[in-house]
Amino acid sequence: MPDPAIRFETVTKAFGLVRAVDAVSFDLPQGALVTLLGPSGCGKTTTLRMIAGLELPSEGRIEIEGRDVSRLAAAERRIAMVFQSYALFPHMTVLENVAYGLTVNGARRAAAETEARAMLASLGLEGFEARLPAELSGGQQQRVAVARALVLRPKVLLFDEPLSNLDARLRRRVREDIRDLQRRLGLSVVYVTHDQQEALAVSDLVVVMRDGRIAQMGTPTELYEDPADAFVADFMGEANVIAGEVLAAEGGRARLAIGGAEVETAMRAHPVGAATLAVRPEAESGEARAVRLLLDNEVIQRWLAGAESEWVTRTLYVPEAGYYTARLEPDPPCPQAISPALTCRALAVDGLAGRF
Numbered sequence: 001m002p003d004p005a006i007r008f009e010t011v012t013k014a015f016g017l018v019r020a021v022d023a024v025s026f027d028l029p030q031g032a033l034v035t036l037l038g039p040s041g042c043g044k045t046t047t048l049r050m051i052a053g054l055e056l057p058s059e060g061r062i063e064i065e066g067r068d069v070s071r072l073a074a075a076e077r078r079i080a081m082v083f084q085s086y087a088l089f090p091h092m093t094v095l096e097n098v099a100y101g102l103t104v105n106g107a108r109r110a111a112a113e114t115e116a117r118a119m120l121a122s123l124g125l126e127g128f129e130a131r132l133p134a135e136l137s138g139g140q141q142q143r144v145a146v147a148r149a150l151v152l153r154p155k156v157l158l159f160d161e162p163l164s165n166l167d168a169r170l171r172r173r174v175r176e177d178i179r180d181l182q183r184r185l186g187l188s189v190v191y192v193t194h195d196q197q198e199a200l201a202v203s204d205l206v207v208v209m210r211d212g213r214i215a216q217m218g219t220p221t222e223l224y225e226d227p228a229d230a231f232v233a234d235f236m237g238e239a240n241v242i243a244g245e246v247l248a249a250e251g252g253r254a255r256l257a258i259g260g261a262e263v264e265t266a267m268r269a270h271p272v273g274a275a276t277l278a279v280r281p282e283a284e285s286g287e288a289r290a291v292r293l294l295l296d297n298e299v300i301q302r303w304l305a306g307a308e309s310e311w312v313t314r315t316l317y318v319p320e321a322g323y324y325t326a327r328l329e330p331d332p333p334c335p336q337a338i339s340p341a342l343t344c345r346a347l348a349v350d351g352l353a354g355r356f
Contacts, residue, residue, distance in 0.1 A: 003066035005030040005156055005188035006051055011060030013046050020046040022212035023060070028205070030065070033182045033189040035199040038209035039235070045160065047209070048192045052158055053077050065155055080149035081158040084165065086141050088133040088148075094120065095129035098148045105152070119151045120144075123181070138166045139174045146181065157182075159191040163198065175202050196236055200224065208232055230276050246275050 004027040013021040021043040028034045036044035049055040050062060053074030062070045069077050088097050095116055102112035120126060123143045133141055142162060149157055159178070163171040179202045182189050193199055199206050200220045208215045208223060215235075216228040227233035244258040249272060255264050256275070 002030055003063070004028055005032070005065060006190065007061075007063040008047075009061040009063075011047075011050065011057045011062060013043075013050060013055060014058045019212050021050070021057075024209075024212070024214055025060075026207060026214065026217060028188070028190065030188050031186045032204040033179065033187075033191060033202055034205045034207065035191045035193060035203040036207050036209060037193060037196065037199045037235075038215075039194060041211075042209040043212040044192050044194075044207075044209050048081075048158055048160055048190060051156065051190060052079050052081050078152075078155045079158060080152050080154035080156075081160065082142075082145045082149050082162050084161045086133075086145040088141060088144060090133055092132075093129060094125065094131050094133070094136070094144050097133070097144055098151055101148060101152050115151055116147070119147045123147050137170075139170050139177075142166070142174050143177065146178070150185075150187075156188045156190060159189065161193055162191075163193070163195075171198075172201075178202060200237070206236075208235060242276075244275050246272050248272060 006028040008024050008026050010023045010025050011021060012019060012023050024047065036047055038044050046055060050057055053069065053072060057070055061068060064077060089100065092100065095113060098116035098120060099112040102115060103109060117129065120129060123146060125140065125143055125147065128136065128140065136144065163174055166174060175198055191202065203220055205217065206220055206223050207217045210231060216223055216232045223232060223236045227236060233239045242258065244256050247255045247257055253264060255262060
């Protein structure tokens with residue numbers, strides 16, 4: 001079994017009395033795109049900088065493909081990093097930018113430029129070699145930064161919020177380019193973002209961080225449909241967090257009381273009693289027309305859900321549950337009675353999850 005691309009063993013990074021990363025352990029597999037996700041200040045960028053060698057851990061051990069790099073400088077790690085600002089040299093041409101790292105490492109100029117041209121061609125930038133960075137679009141600058149990193153043939157490629165400077169349409173296209181490149185070349189990639197949609201779209205594995213620790217780690221589907229707690233449920237996409245009660249639980253199923261209605265669902269073991277439920281807005285869609293908690297409700301907001309214009313998002317006031325957001329087909333009839341047959345895409349109950 002190959003060594004993981006990156007291994008953290010109880011790694012801590014302290015700045016004075018503040019632990020930016022607190023006893024974090026994980027294995028990141030080779031050939032995967034792994035996203036570090038979390039709100040500002042959660043420790044994701046510090047974790048990335050420790051992988052890169054731009055910060056050294058206060059405690060613990062960091063390995064790259066089985067080699068202990070905890071005390072090695074960045075230049076000794078065979079790591080490449082694409083920064084948020086791209087950090088292209090404005091006075092150099094595209095070709096000179098991409099070849100720069102090779103020449104610094106001792107390659108002859110002709111050989112470096114040959115490799116740089118080949119890398120630019122593989123990223124769809126053939127014909128742009130003589131341009132300056134200011135003559136490129138944001139997406140083209142991003143690809144030049146990626147080419148400059150890849151031409152060094154790193155063991156791991158790091159991205160620090162690489163799409164934050166792009167508009168929404170370009171952001172989507174560039175993230176698809178990054179994902180396609182990663183799959184095509186079999187790269188080990190660590191990607192930092194605070195954008196949940198971005199993480200769900202590009203990742204093989206997502207590490208959700210909170211207050212310097214790992215809140216949950218898993219595939220995008222696992223985190224979205226099986227969140228470990230209310231924080232992950234709410235952070236991994238929109239969620240309606242409402243109060244409920246577990247009435248009975250046995251044999252992998254449970255009976256729940258929600259807003260005056262009762263429902264039976266498959267669920268992992270959970271004690272009987274009060275519980276916090278998180279229901280995804282799209283639980284309202286499909287044949288079921290689900291979550292009939294809308295008795296005497298009042299529609300207070302309504303808007304089209306962006307590019308997915310076939311859906312209408314409504315915010316409703318639900319007695320006993322508070323405000324509730326649902327994505328519905330355009331102008332559906334508003335449910336007028338509570339039904340005991342509730343159906344949802346995902347449900348989190350005090351750290352446990354199931355479907356109903």
